[in-house]
Amino acid sequence: MSNGVNVQALLDAREVLKGAPEAAQFTWRASSKWQHGVHSTTKIEKFFGLGQEQSHKNESVFEADHPAIFAAEDNGITPIEYLLVGLAGCLTAGVASVAQNRGIKLNSVESVVEGDHDIRGILGADSDVRNGFNDIKVTFTIDADASKAEIEALVAQSQKRSAVFDALTNPTNVTVEVA
Amino acid sequence: MYVTTAVIGAGHAGLAASHFLTAASVDHVVLERGEVANSWRHERWDSLRLLTPNWLSRLPGAAYEGPDPDGYADMGEVVDLLERSAKDVPVRTGVNVTSVRRSSEGYTLTTSEGPIRARTVVIASGACNRPVVPSFDVPPGVEQVTPFDYRNPSRLPDGGVLVVGASATGVQLAAEIQRSGRPVVLSAGEHVRLPRVYRDRDVLWWMHHAGVWAQRYDELDDLTRARRLPSPQLVAGSTLDLNALTAMGVELVGRLSAIRDGAALFSGGLRNVAALADLKLTRLLDAFDEWAGTVPGERHEPTRVPKSARWRLDLRSGEIGSIVWATGFRPDYSWLDVPVVDEKGALVHDGGVVGAGLYALGLPVLRRRGSTFICGIEDDARDVIGHLVRGLR
Numbered sequence: 001m002s003n004g005v006n007v008q009a010l011l012d013a014r015e016v017l018k019g020a021p022e023a024a025q026f027t028w029r030a031s032s033k034w035q036h037g038v039h040s041t042t043k044i045e046k047f048f049g050l051g052q053e054q055s056h057k058n059e060s061v062f063e064a065d066h067p068a069i070f071a072a073e074d075n076g077i078t079p080i081e082y083l084l085v086g087l088a089g090c091l092t093a094g095v096a097s098v099a100q101n102r103g104i105k106l107n108s109v110e111s112v113v114e115g116d117h118d119i120r121g122i123l124g125a126d127s128d129v130r131n132g133f134n135d136i137k138v139t140f141t142i143d144a145d146a147s148k149a150e151i152e153a154l155v156a157q158s159q160k161r162s163a164v165f166d167a168l169t170n171p172t173n174v175t176v177e178v179a
Numbered sequence: 180m181y182v183t184t185a186v187i188g189a190g191h192a193g194l195a196a197s198h199f200l201t202a203a204s205v206d207h208v209v210l211e212r213g214e215v216a217n218s219w220r221h222e223r224w225d226s227l228r229l230l231t232p233n234w235l236s237r238l239p240g241a242a243y244e245g246p247d248p249d250g251y252a253d254m255g256e257v258v259d260l261l262e263r264s265a266k267d268v269p270v271r272t273g274v275n276v277t278s279v280r281r282s283s284e285g286y287t288l289t290t291s292e293g294p295i296r297a298r299t300v301v302i303a304s305g306a307c308n309r310p311v312v313p314s315f316d317v318p319p320g321v322e323q324v325t326p327f328d329y330r331n332p333s334r335l336p337d338g339g340v341l342v343v344g345a346s347a348t349g350v351q352l353a354a355e356i357q358r359s360g361r362p363v364v365l366s367a368g369e370h371v372r373l374p375r376v377y378r379d380r381d382v383l384w385w386m387h388h389a390g391v392w393a394q395r396y397d398e399l400d401d402l403t404r405a406r407r408l409p410s411p412q413l414v415a416g417s418t419l420d421l422n423a424l425t426a427m428g429v430e431l432v433g434r435l436s437a438i439r440d441g442a443a444l445f446s447g448g449l450r451n452v453a454a455l456a457d458l459k460l461t462r463l464l465d466a467f468d469e470w471a472g473t474v475p476g477e478r479h480e481p482t483r484v485p486k487s488a489r490w491r492l493d494l495r496s497g498e499i500g501s502i503v504w505a506t507g508f509r510p511d512y513s514w515l516d517v518p519v520v521d522e523k524g525a526l527v528h529d530g531g532v533v534g535a536g537l538y539a540l541g542l543p544v545l546r547r548r549g550s551t552f553i554c555g556i557e558d559d560a561r562d563v564i565g566h567l568v569r570g571l572r
Contacts, residue, residue, distance in 0.1 A: 134487075135487065149458065149461060149462075152454070153458050156451055156454045156455045157455075159448065159451040160369075160451065165451075166448075168447065169446045170436040170437075170444075170446050170447075171436055171437050171439060171444045
C-alpha cells in the first residue's frame with residue numbers, strides 16, 4: 001500500500017531532529033519584483049535548512065495581480081488567493097502523509113477552499129472591517145479504503161500538523177523593513 | 180542517619196512505596212515537607228473532588244468503607260484515605276529535602292533536619308508541584324490566578340473571567356465561576372472529552388474494566404504524548420464537556436496564542452480541536468463496545484462550536500476582570516542534584532526506574548495509563564519497589 005509518501009523518512013527525521021533542534025531551523029525565502037500596476041512577479045528557489053543553504057530542483061515563478069473588476073490587468077491571481085493555494089497544498093499533503101502512516105490507501109483527494117473577504121477593509125471604506133479573510137472554509141471530498149470516521153480523523157490530524165493552518169489561525173510576528 | 184531507602188513525599192505514591200518496602204523488610208523512611216497528604220490539604224480549591232468514584236479510590240492498606248461507593252471523595256475524605264494508608268508507615272513530617280546527590284554508597288540527602296544517607300531513593304514528590312503559567316504580557320488591572328491560588332469564585336474580582344485551558348481543572352473552574360454570576364470565556368486547546376456515564380456505568384468503570392488503564396507504558400505508540408495528555412473533562416457526578424459549558428452560558432474561544440497590545444488573541448482552530456476530541460471519544464466508546472461484545476451504545480452530539488468564535492478579546496475594555504490559568508502543572512525537581520531531568524523539566528525514567536538505585540512513583544502514565552490516577556499506584560509501587568528490592572540483593 002502506498003500513497004507515494006515516504007513516511008519512514010519523515011519518522012526518521014523526527015527522531016533525529018528531536019536531539020538536534022538547531023538543524024530543524026528552516027528559513028523559506030521568496031524574492032519579489034514589481035512589474036507594472038499591481039502586477040508583481042515572485043520567484044522561489046533557495047531556502048535554508050538542516051544547517052545549510054538548500055535549493056529546489058527548479059525555480060518557481062508566481063504572478064500576482066488583481067482581476068479586471070479591480071481595474072487591473074489580471075496577469076495572475078490576487079495575493080490573498082495564494083494563501084488558499086498554501087492551505088490547500090498543506091492540508092492535502094497532510095492527508096496523504098497521515099493516510100500513509102495509518103496504512104490507508106487513497107483513491108482521490110479533492111478539496112475546495114473558500115475564503116470570505118470583506119473588501120471594504122482594504123479599501124478603507126469601513127474602519128471596523130479587517131483587511132484579511134473573515135472566514136476560511138475547506139471542504140474535502142476523499143475516496144479512500146477507509147470508514148467515514150477514519151477519513152474524518154485523517155483530515156483532523158492533517159490540520160493538527162499543518163504549517164499553513166497554524167500560520168492562518170494563529171498570529172505571527174511580521175517585520176517589514178526598507179533595506 | 181542512614182537508611183536503605185529514602186522515600187521523598189508522603190502522598191499516595193510515597194505511602195504506597197512504603198507498604199511494599201515494609202512487606203519486603205527494607206528499612207526506610209518517608210520524608211514529608213509538610214504533613215501527610217500535604218498537597219491535598221493545602222494546594223487544592225474548595226469544591227474539588229476526585230475524578231474517580233470511591234470504589235476505585237483505594238490505596239494499599241486503605242479502601243473506601245463508607246456508605247457511598249459510587250460517590251466522589253472531597254478533599255477531607257481524600258486526606259482521611261491517605262491518613263488511613265499512612266498507619267504504620269515510618270513518616271517523618273516537616274522534613275524538607277533540599278538536595279539529593281550521588282554518593283559512594285548511593286545518595287546523600289540534605290534536609291531541613293540534617294543529612295540523610297541512603298542506598299536507594301524513591302522520588303514520590305508529586306506531578307503537580309507548580310502551576311504552569313505561560314508568559315504573556317497581561318495588562319495591569321487584570322488579576323491573574325492559578326489553581327494554586329484559587330479557592331472559590333467569591334475571591335475573584337467582579338466582571339468577566341477568562342479561563343485558559345479546558346482540562347478537568349479548566350472546565351470545573353469555568354463551570355463554578357459561571358454559576359457565580361461572572362461571565363466566563365473559556366479558551367480551549369486540545370482537550371480530552373469524556374461523558375461521566377456511559378451505558379449506566381461511570382466512564383472510569385469502563386476505563387478500568389475494559390483494560391484501557393492496564394495498557395503498559397512500553398506498549399504505547401507515543402508515550403511522550405500520553406504522558407503530556409491533559410486531564411479529561413470530568414467532574415464528580417455529571418458530564419462537564421464543552422457542550423455542557425456552552426449550555427450554561429460559557430463562551431468558547433480557541434487556544435490562547437498571544438496577548439498583543441492588551442488584547443488576547445485566540446487560535447482560529449477551535450473547530451478542529453473539538454473535532455479531534457469528538458473523534459477520539461467515539462473511538463474510545465467503540466473500544467468499550469468491542470470489549471463488551473455488544474452493539475454500540477449512545478453516541479454524543481458533536482461539540483457545538485460557535486460559528487464565528489471570537490479570536491480577539493480586549494483585556495483593557497473592562498470586560499475581563501481576571502484570568503484563571505488552568506494551563507497545567509509541572510513537577511519541581513529543583514532539589515534534585517542528579518542529571519536525570521530533561522530540558523523540558525521532565526524526569527527521565529523507564530517505567531519509574533530513573534537510574535542506579537533511584538526510582539520514581541506517582542507520575543502520569545508511569546507504568547500504565549492508570550498510573551495517572553490514585554488507584555493506579557498499587558500496581559506501580561509493586562513493580563517499582565520490586566525492582567528496587569531486587570537491586571539490593
